[in-house]
Amino acid sequence: MEAFAVPDLPEIEEGDDIGALVAERVDLREDDVVLVASTVVSKAEGRAYDLDDFPPGPRAREIAARITEIAGDEEERDPRFAQAVLEESNELLMEAPFLLTETRFGHVGVNAGIDRSNTGGADLLLLPRRPSESAARIRDSLPVDAPVVVTDTSGRPFRHGQVGVALGWDGVPASRDWRGETDRDGHELEVTVESVVDELAATANLVTGEGDDGTPVVVVRDWAFGDHEGSENLFREVQGDFVREALRGWEFDG
Amino acid sequence: MEAFAVPDLPEIEEGDDIGALVAERVDLREDDVVLVASTVVSKAEGRAYDLDDFPPGPRAREIAARITEIAGDEEERDPRFAQAVLEESNELLMEAPFLLTETRFGHVGVNAGIDRSNTGGADLLLLPRRPSESAARIRDSLPVDAPVVVTDTSGRPFRHGQVGVALGWDGVPASRDWRGETDRDGHELEVTVESVVDELAATANLVTGEGDDGTPVVVVRDWAFGDHEGSENLFREVQGDFVREALRGWEFDG
Numbered sequence: 001m002e003a004f005a006v007p008d009l010p011e012i013e014e015g016d017d018i019g020a021l022v023a024e025r026v027d028l029r030e031d032d033v034v035l036v037a038s039t040v041v042s043k044a045e046g047r048a049y050d051l052d053d054f055p056p057g058p059r060a061r062e063i064a065a066r067i068t069e070i071a072g073d074e075e076e077r078d079p080r081f082a083q084a085v086l087e088e089s090n091e092l093l094m095e096a097p098f099l100l101t102e103t104r105f106g107h108v109g110v111n112a113g114i115d116r117s118n119t120g121g122a123d124l125l126l127l128p129r130r131p132s133e134s135a136a137r138i139r140d141s142l143p144v145d146a147p148v149v150v151t152d153t154s155g156r157p158f159r160h161g162q163v164g165v166a167l168g169w170d171g172v173p174a175s176r177d178w179r180g181e182t183d184r185d186g187h188e189l190e191v192t193v194e195s196v197v198d199e200l201a202a203t204a205n206l207v208t209g210e211g212d213d214g215t216p217v218v219v220v221r222d223w224a225f226g227d228h229e230g231s232e233n234l235f236r237e238v239q240g241d242f243v244r245e246a247l248r249g250w251e252f253d254g
Numbered sequence: 255m256e257a258f259a260v261p262d263l264p265e266i267e268e269g270d271d272i273g274a275l276v277a278e279r280v281d282l283r284e285d286d287v288v289l290v291a292s293t294v295v296s297k298a299e300g301r302a303y304d305l306d307d308f309p310p311g312p313r314a315r316e317i318a319a320r321i322t323e324i325a326g327d328e329e330e331r332d333p334r335f336a337q338a339v340l341e342e343s344n345e346l347l348m349e350a351p352f353l354l355t356e357t358r359f360g361h362v363g364v365n366a367g368i369d370r371s372n373t374g375g376a377d378l379l380l381l382p383r384r385p386s387e388s389a390a391r392i393r394d395s396l397p398v399d400a401p402v403v404v405t406d407t408s409g410r411p412f413r414h415g416q417v418g419v420a421l422g423w424d425g426v427p428a429s430r431d432w433r434g435e436t437d438r439d440g441h442e443l444e445v446t447v448e449s450v451v452d453e454l455a456a457t458a459n460l461v462t463g464e465g466d467d468g469t470p471v472v473v474v475r476d477w478a479f480g481d482h483e484g485s486e487n488l489f490r491e492v493q494g495d496f497v498r499e500a501l502r503g504w505e506f507d508g
Contacts, residue, residue, distance in 0.1 A: 157497035161449030197414030202456035243411035250500035
């Protein structure tokens with residue numbers, strides 16, 4: 001398996017055809033996986049906004065006041081920012097000391113994944129509205145049949161630091177399902193579902209790093225999903241997500 | 255960057271020199287990253303046990319009884335298994351419907367990462383006692399200076415499925431620290447710490463998959479940590495880990 005960044009991409013702007021820009025620079029092969037950072041997908045889709053686009057309601061004001069009290073960073077204290085996060089979210093899992101929410105497409109992340117650096121001049125860059133649909137559109141514009149994954153970076157409980165994760169995907173299942181398969185001793189495997197799109201996103205992030213440096217697209221070559229069942233679930237159902245349940249009953253008091 | 259499985263490794267047994275076995279099969283280059291599945295590290299280190307090695311105390315009996323009530327899997331209902339998990343753990347974060355603990359070396363995982371498939375004939379395969387020390391020993395036995403990462407797979411809150419993660423590492427920092435670095439517009443980056451050892455482990459797991467199929471060691475070639483600050487933290491401190499705090503106050507009642 002090989003992974004490399006697509007060279008010499010221009011700064012992506014609203015309306016750009018990311019698939020065409022990639023295909024002009026790489027001789028794509030069938031089954032190459034094309035991993036696209038959500039920042040450039042958002043830019044192409046016109047998801048840049050100014051803070052003034054989000055006049056805050058009472059709940060956003062309340063959240064921002066609470067975060068101000070705790071001393072969140074400058075942007076987090078702005079009720080317009082809280083309003084933007086609320087509008088992008090299905091559910092708030094934590095309101096303080098920072099906003100942890102489930103986005104409208106199911107991903108759980110801090111501040112609904114809204115970016116405030118590398119926004120191309122706007123105040124805010126929202127995540128793509130439906131990243132799997134974005135992946136499908138980019139895939140359609142490629143000259144060969146290659147899976148596409150829209151990626152972001154995300155922190156996680158229990159472990160320091162961020163890693164690359166998938167937000168949307170098309171042309172590859174989210175996970176390999178090993179249920180019923182056995183190990184070398186003939187015992188059924190305990191790990192039953194492997195989230196390959198997240199692992200692909202982690203691989204892409206290793207190659208590009210966070211600065212992007214103009215390399216927001218990575219190609220993974222000579223990797224095969226293999227002869228396994230696939231699953232399209234990446235985001236946990238609320239039912240059985242005990243951490244989410246615990247957070248619902250928790251209040252920051254630090 | 256390239257990633258490939260080390261071919262034709264024998265079944266690893268207690269006392270085996272994993273570094274030597276790898277070096278016989280791959281012409282390792284300086285700065286290749288060698289990723290070794292914790293299962294084979296555990297086997298080489300004699301971490302296979304029988305359930306009878308863990309005579310259960312009252313707490314293990316209580317936990318197993320609770321899990322039996324909820325209908326955990328067969329092994330989880332055995333108080334000897336609960337005892338083994340307790341002995342491998344610093345802290346229990348959840349006791350039901352399954353045991354989620356912090357292992358003695360800081361990793362948070364289900365059942366303290368104790369394996370019950372691919373154990374090489376024993377009932378249980380415990381994680382390496384100190385995986386970063388294991389990584390250092392394997393690194394010392396390589397003919398070139400190449401970083402070593404000991405890997406496992408792990409589930410995570412909010413997201414379905416498991417991904418490859420690092421348990422121990424030597425010769426590469428756990429994370430790249432981007433603090434103070436800026437994006438193309440000159441804004442300071444929001445993501446400040448990238449957990450590269452976890453991303454390397456995810457890459458390795460993409461190549462091997464879960465069945466292992468006799469490929470528990472992966473080499474990542476032509477990847478560079480780059481000119482960044484490094485950090486040795488991978489496991490979060492209790493202080494500031496809000497999910498852990500929330501779990502401490504939570505009780506399963508399903």
